[in-house]
Every structure is written in C-alpha cells, then in structure tokens.
Amino acid sequence: MPRSDEHQNEYCPPSEERLAWLTGFAGSAGVAVVLEQEASIFVDGRYTVQVTEQVDTAAIKPRHLVNEPPEKWLEAVLKPGARLGYDPRLQSMAEVDRLRAACERAGATLVAVSSNPIDAIWTDRPAPPLGSVVLHDVALAGEGVESKLQRLQARLAELKADAVFTNDAHAVAWAFNIRGADVGHTPLPLSFALFPREGQPTLFIDGRKLSNAIRDHLSQIGEVMEPSRLDAVLAQTAKGKTVRLDPSMVVERFAQVIHNAGGVIQKGADPIALLRAVKNEAERAGTRAAHIRDGAAFVRFLHWFAEAVPKGQETEISVAEALESFRSETGVLKDLSFPSISAAGPNAAIPHYRVSTASNLPLTQGFYLIDSGAQYVDGTTDITRTLTVGETTPLMRDRYTRVLKGHIAIARARFPKGASGAQLDSFARRALWDIGTDFDHGTGHGVGSYLSVHEGPQRISKLGTTPLEPGMILSNEPGYYRAGEFGIRIENLVIVEEAEIPGAERPMFAFETITLAPIETAPIEIGLLTADEIAWLDAYHAHVFQTLESLVGRAPRAWLEKATAPIG
C-alpha cells in the first residue's frame, strides 16, 4: 500500500489517504506492507520520528524507506511460493517492475488485486473530490489548445507512437488549458486523457466537475467521457497500435489494459511534460508579474518580522500565519503552493520540516528558515529565506556565506545550449565542498505555471540530465543543515533565458532570477565573497528595491531601502 493515488499525486485528496487510514501515518510519502504474520511501514528520514508517534509500532514496524527499501525487505522475508498482492491502480509501471523483480528473486509471485482490500473495509471513506473545473485564460496560457495538440501530435509522429495516454492531471490541465480544485496547493482537475497522433483527444473526467459551458467548450476540443469508460476506450484505441506510456507516472493498470488489448507499449518520458516545462512568453510574463506581487507581500512580511519578532512572542506557527496573511492581502491568492516550512533553530536542520503544535518553537536566538510559496492565476512562487534573530556564531556566518556563494554561482551561471542541470549542480556546492561539507538534496526543481510547484523533467541535480531550455522555470536553493543546531537555505526561482554575451562563440543560456525579496545580509562574511559575488548581490538588491519600492507602503519601503543597501 503506497501513499499515492491513480494520478500519482504529491498532494492526495482525503478519499485517497488509504495509508493514513490503515496505519495512522499522515506523512507525505511512505509504503506499508502487510504480510500474514507481520506488517511494516517504510518512511524516509523526514518521518522517522513522526511515524513512531502516529503508528502503533507493536502492530506495524517502522523501517527506513531508503536504507532498507521495501523491495530489499520483501526479497528477504517472502517465502518461496508466497503471493504478494498489489493494487495496479495505485502503483506506477516502474514501481511494479521493481516489486515484481523482488518477488522473483524471492521465488514469490506478485499478484494484482482486482479490488482494493482497504476500500472494502474503509466504511467511512470520504467521497472523491468534485472540484469545479475552470478554464485557464489563454492570455495567461499563451497558447490555445489546438496549437498545443498540434505540437504534441508532431512529437508523437517523431516518436513513432500512435498515441500517448496519461493519468497525470498536470498534463491534462496543461493540454486542455483548464485548472481544477481537487487537491490542496495545486489547481489540478483529477482526470485522465488519451491523445492520438491523429484526430481528437479524449478527456476522462467526472462530469460533475464541469459546468455546461465548460463541457461545451471542452467538447469542441475532443471527446469528454466519464472515467468509467476509460478501460473500454483505451482497449479499443490500443488494439494494434503503439501507445507511449511514461513508466514513472502511468499506473500499471493502464499498461495491462493496453497490453491485453493487443497494443504495443512504448515506454518513455511523457512528451507532454517537456512541452509543459518550456514556458512561452505569456507564461513567463505571468510568472514575473506573480513574483512582483508575491515579492511585495514578502517584503511586507519581512518588515513585520523585523518589528514583531524581537518582542519575543512569535513562534514558527504564528510567523507562518503572518506570512500567509500578507499573501492573502493581495486579494488574488489562490492557495499556498505547498505547506510552509517554518523552522526555528534545530528544526531548520530538517530540510522538509513541517511545524505542528507539538514541535512549534518560539523564535528566540539564531537562524529562522521560512520556505513558502503561493499560487496565483498567473504564476506559482516558491521562496526560502534564512533570517537572523539576535546573534549568530562565526560558524553560522561561515556556512551562511558559503550557501550564498552557491546560490550566486547558480544565479550567475552561463552555460551552452544542450547543458543539463546535472552540469550545473556542483557550482552550488563548491564553497561547501572546499571546507569538507555538502547538502543532501538537489539544488533545484522545476516549477509550473499556475500548476505544481514541483514539476519535471527540468531540475538542477546530479540526476537532472534533461537539457535546459529557454522558458524552463527552476528553483535555485542550496542549503546547509547541522543536525540539532541550525539549518540554512536561500531560494529564488529562475527562468532559463538566452544569454547575450558579446563575442560568444556558441549559443549560450543563463538564468534570470525572478524571485524578488531581500536576502538577509547580517550573517554575510564579506571577506568570503569575491568582488563578482558582491556585485551580483548588490545588483540583485537594487533591482528588488526598484521593482518593489512603490508597492509595499511607506514603512516597509523605508525598511526595504536599508535591507537592500549595497554591502560592497
């Protein structure tokens, strides 16, 4: 039992929280395995404490998802001849391949269940969400559905695929220029779609999410059907045809339907993901506007922070709430783009910390880390700042400055067309490597356009081999974490743009930083920065001030002027 639904969502609706219902564990990632005599739950390093608080560990033993993955454990405990059940609606083709291999090594068999045994006994299971679908304005999308489908079909022709099927609601939202309200933090219309190389696509969505007007609109683009008809249509279409499926995203069940119908499965990256990742001029303009709006709210928050926190009454929860209220005051906030990470002192050493009333620390002395973002109809934001409360130690300032050096190295990077995020990732680490340390996450993830704050295939990570292209949005967020003491992360979003370099000998790209908010200067050890790095920071701050000074109000403006003064 994974924590995932048939759309492989990062944020699941309550009706899909089977893992939490079964085990009590409410984290965002995990897998439970229930055998006849024992049960285990596998969670990653973020959740090793939480799992022991939420799960009856006498009945379900917690294990480490990374150090002892379920496949390894199953290989050891499954007896020859054993049959391991799984729900093919909830697990991706790639996950099932791994499970099947583990079973084979143990001499056991992996068996798809025809109905989920949890659903059979979960009597008070909430109904699936029925969030209303809205059109995403083509002025914001920058491209009509017809044009998007033409480009997708041209790509399918190149790939020699007759169709692509997806259960990724982000792909559906992008292709049909729609947004929904089925899950938190991301405006997803939970749905499925089949895109043939020739002819109209089919959208599979619960009709109760569609107004008559929207239904009529969508029916002009393609066929609109209930998800209950998916298997039949998929089987009919797939017969004798080549259907492209992304094994890391498409759940096993649909691969089986296509296979059983005599279709040929072409495994490969979802072509929609790459089309979606490259934002057009309208999307870039939208996200820039969203970042100006969000930056103004963030500056008002920072001004409030500077006034309120020294009074000594603020906590992780109260500060996160204050930030949300400044964003709400924009009047156009759709949602936070993810639950804010509001972390004081040692809590910030946990990169994905999520505050609870039990963990809530007061902001007293040292670093406070706030990683947060917003959804606006024109763009998605994601920003992290590490703020100072009272004094910092030389060690804290050294590490802060090295994280900043890494951030600036990415912000200033120029790279040839064809280069991937994997080729840039180490620039963010070098100043930490120099003194014998590092951070254990990627430098940056892709970001959507009023869609998920985490999207692929673009990323800045040693695993990010997709070439970066102008229009891709990524985060730039190196960090440093010292267990039990403090955590540092500095994050801006960037857009890949063509670089204009006089005398350049080949096409070059660079990042445009779009996040607008001062970077805390108090903990900077200026002696560790090069002249170029100081120049970048001063220029960034000047740009932040010029862009936001008229948008924040008088007192925040005065604070902003000081916060963005040159350090050089």
Added chain:
Amino acid sequence: MPRSDEHQNEYCPPSEERLAWLTGFAGSAGVAVVLEQEASIFVDGRYTVQVTEQVDTAAIKPRHLVNEPPEKWLEAVLKPGARLGYDPRLQSMAEVDRLRAACERAGATLVAVSSNPIDAIWTDRPAPPLGSVVLHDVALAGEGVESKLQRLQARLAELKADAVFTNDAHAVAWAFNIRGADVGHTPLPLSFALFPREGQPTLFIDGRKLSNAIRDHLSQIGEVMEPSRLDAVLAQTAKGKTVRLDPSMVVERFAQVIHNAGGVIQKGADPIALLRAVKNEAERAGTRAAHIRDGAAFVRFLHWFAEAVPKGQETEISVAEALESFRSETGVLKDLSFPSISAAGPNAAIPHYRVSTASNLPLTQGFYLIDSGAQYVDGTTDITRTLTVGETTPLMRDRYTRVLKGHIAIARARFPKGASGAQLDSFARRALWDIGTDFDHGTGHGVGSYLSVHEGPQRISKLGTTPLEPGMILSNEPGYYRAGEFGIRIENLVIVEEAEIPGAERPMFAFETITLAPIETAPIEIGLLTADEIAWLDAYHAHVFQTLESLVGRAPRAWLEKATAPIG
C-alpha cells in the same frame, strides 16, 4: 565491418586491420557497411579529411559517424526482407543490439556470419601477433594474483553471478599480473579469461606467447588453454549458471555460446574494470616514480625546445621525434603510450590531430601543442603542454588563461566521497562558458598502471557517473579549439586521494597532481587569475622545480628555474 578485433582493442594488431585492408582507411575508428549496390564508410569528425584521401570515394561513400550513425542510415536504406550480415567475433553485444534494432525497424534481419568474408579473400593477411608474455612484478602490481582473485570472487558473490567472462586483454593482464607485446602502445597479452566464483580461473592464450617458466607459473594460478578450446569450455561452464558479461566489451559471439549452452547472461559492468581502476599504494608509488622520470625527460625536451625552435628549422615531426629521444634516454622507455599529437598553428585546433608528412607544419609563430605519453614498467604517463613560439594575440592569451583556470579548478577540487567525474566536469569549463565558449571533449579519462592510457570506468565527463575512489588515476585536460587558427590543451595526470581538511564534516577526496613539468606562463593574462589560482600555479611550479632540479642536468636546471619562477 567495424575497426575492432575480438578484444575490442583501441590499438589493433596488423592481422586485425580488416577495415584498412578493405577500404584503405587507416584511422583509429570507423565502420564500413557494404550492401549489394552501394558501400559506405562512417568516420568521426577527426577523419573527415583523411577518409577522402585514403578511400576510393567512388566505390565507398564517406559518411559522418556521429551525425549520421550507421544504424540510422541502415534503417533508411535496408529494404524489408533484407539480410544484414555481421561478424559476432568483432562486435560487442551492445553494438549488435543497436544493429538488430535498426534492422527490425527497417523490416530487415541481422544475421551472424559463421566466418568473416574478408578473411576469406585477404590472402596476404599478416599472422596474429605472438608477443612474449612477461610477469608484472608483484612489487609493482602491489597485490598477488591470489588476493586479486579472492576480491573478484567476493564481488561475484555480491553480484550473484557464478562467473565472469572477458575478452578484454587489460582485464586479463591485471588479474594474472602479466604483460604482453601484441599491440602498439599498450603492453597487452591478447587473450581471454573465465573467472568462476569458486575455483580456478581459465586463461585462454596462444601457448607460443609463453615461456616454459611463465607457463608453469600461470598453471599454478589456473588452467591455461588455447583459445581454440574457448567455446567448448565456456559452454560447459555456463550450463545452468549465471555468467556476467559487460555488453560494451564482450563480443556477441561469446554471449551466443553461453546462451546456446543454457547459461543465464547477467549484463552489467565488468567488475574487473573497477578493481583495476583503484590503484593500490605500490601502483601509486610506481606511477609517481614514472612521472618523476618522465618529467625530467620532458623538462630536458622543453629546454631543447626553447633553444632549438627559435632557430626556425623545426617541424611537428622533428619536435615529436626529439621528445621521444629524450624519453628513450631514460633507458627504460617501453613505448610511447599513444602516437604523439604534435600540432602547430591550425593543426592544433583538431583535438586528435596526428601528424603525417603531408600535414607536417613548421613551428613558426603562435601556439604549438604537444600531447604525448610514455609506458614505463612502473607507470603510464600522458601530458599535454601548449607552448609559445614568438608572439601571441590577446585572444590567444585570453583563451589560454581560461583553459588554465579550468585546469586549476579541477586540480584544486575537493569533493565528497561518492561524487562522480560528472559532478566535476563543469568546473573545467566555467571560465570558458563565462565568455560563451566551450570545448567538445571530456575533461579527463582514466589511466592505467603500465596498461592502457585510456581506461574506464573512471572519467571526468558529463557521462562519468562512476563514483571517484582514492587510487584512481585520471587526466585533467581542458582545452580550447579555434578552427583554422589554433588549439590549446593543458594536461596533467592526477590521482584521487583522501583530502585532509581540518574540521571537515564528511569524508572528502581531492586530486594529487602527479605530472611534473612547467606550464607555459608567457601567454597567461594574470589579471584573469584569482589569488588562489596564482597560488596553486606557483606552488605547483615550486614542487616541479624541487622534485626535478637534480635530475635534469645543469643547463636544463637553469632553464627550469626560470620556467618555474613564481608569477604572482
């Protein structure tokens, strides 16, 4: 018809030069495809000029190996039902997979030939080489054969493989602590070996390469057989067993033998390659000694160069011969480790240029690039210097300094345990990327210990995902190439070592530069170097001088003192 033999050698013996015999093309890489009505030869960018000079292009059409690979071309020209023959003794499993897929896409069939049709008509084919095998002194190897086999067998147990088979003569040489004399530049004993997880290995080698003493010695380690018995023994051993084969190295024929015998093929990287890549203390000491010896010869060469070249009579060929003579004067030179790249002016813009009497340029004005190396019984060297003749332009000095910055960035890099060469490669490029240029080869390749100057799996390249481990030897050789004008490359060899960083928070590695020779300082634009970069160069030069001053003779010593003077 590839240019490769059944050992997939970089340097083939004359008996295996089928491609040259068939087409006239004498380059080091290429593929010919002969159809009923037409024939093509595919070569890479190094050879596009040479191929038109050596091949009858009316009969055999030259094509670009990278831009129009044979698989792509075959897919387009093969007619449905066509049968494409290939020699399974000459092509790797991976190559055959690609060819087979291309044939399938064209509706054609790939057919293994039982005997090579060229061999049938090549009436004056030279005999295969019978170079005498010598033992590689265990004092230089640093580990006895028994210990090596134990470690290999432990690795096979981890991999759950019953045996590994290899046609890689480097692997055989390493495992049995032997060297041979069958090909140029690399002391390879052309042979095959089968290593079972339990029991003795079998070495398949022509008995005429073995003295009685060596044969007796090897017979104590394992079975020694003629290669003619390979198929039978392989089939007998493989039945019902799992045999690991490296698809990029093992030729298809042996996979077929194992498959037909009922063996299970485990495809994966050759475990011997990684064991061989990590040099032990004796091997590291040996290669350091070889580099001191080679460095002294190189300094005498540089001193000669400084005196002779301004007289105006030297050419690419005469300079390369001079360098070889200084190496020969050591009295212990076994061979050059590859044909020297001796390139003046525009010839140096071709990264793999090989001088011929037709191309031989005089050394007049500008940059001269010499990339060369030596084989000594204690180590293999590879060094590139870009030397100045007369004046250089500001553009040349700018690019030279940026290549040097890249070289120093790799030399000074510190990186955490687990990091790969892919994570370091961009450090060598950043100063070039900053102005909109790059170089189109990897930054570094692995180097053997009195074995091949090009060995894997370690490399510094965006494709180099093998984690670097202490004891691996690599080249550090960024470059810059300006077609028709000039070329720059600065290359030293380095050893991965544990880094001692006070206060380090995790295990860190760094490179020890082992190549010892001054780096030309005349073209350096000091203003482009940071203080740290200048400090590295001055320290390197001080180390070169201290190590070599007593070994080069009086006049070269005086020259060396000036050449290694601080620039800061």
